[in-house]
Amino acid sequence: MSDLELPIKFTDAAANKVLSLVTEEENPALKLRVYVTGGGCSGFSYGFTFDEKVNDGDLTIEKQGVAMVIDPMSLQYLVDGEVDYLESLEGSRFVVNNPNATTTCGCGSSFSI
Numbered sequence: 001m002s003d004l005e006l007p008i009k010f011t012d013a014a015a016n017k018v019l020s021l022v023t024e025e026e027n028p029a030l031k032l033r034v035y036v037t038g039g040g041c042s043g044f045s046y047g048f049t050f051d052e053k054v055n056d057g058d059l060t061i062e063k064q065g066v067a068m069v070i071d072p073m074s075l076q077y078l079v080d081g082e083v084d085y086l087e088s089l090e091g092s093r094f095v096v097n098n099p100n101a102t103t104t105c106g107c108g109s110s111f112s113i
Contacts, residue, residue: 006061007075009082014094015063017085021050022066031060031067034083034096036074044077048094 018032033051036044054060057072068083081098 007059007079008061008070010061010063010068011082011084012064014068014083014085015066017094018066018068019064025050027052031069032083032094034068034070034074034078036077046096
């Protein structure tokens with residue numbers, strides 16, 4: 001699939017950070033898992049973790065030799081979004097740029113639709 005056909009984008013910055021962290025852990029089986037959970041100050045929260053498993057139904061996007069996986073339930077809230085990695089004065093972190101979110105909180109880690 002080309003980037004244009006994917007339901008969510010995995011930026012170069014995010015892939016580079018995943019590659020750096022996977023290399024540091026010396027475990028090439030690790031993948032960045034992006035998920036959405038209920039809660040947070042705006043209704044839903046984004047979550048990021050490293051996982052060796054890919055579950056049935058997960059979307060896997062590979063870039064620069066690393067992978068990002070998203071479960072089907074979370075993906076429905078992330079379609080047309082973008083997973084990025086930002087380094088700023090507030091710190092370094094993975095972020096989701098989500099056009100589906102109608103409101104977000106100040107920290108950018110929770111949203112509502």
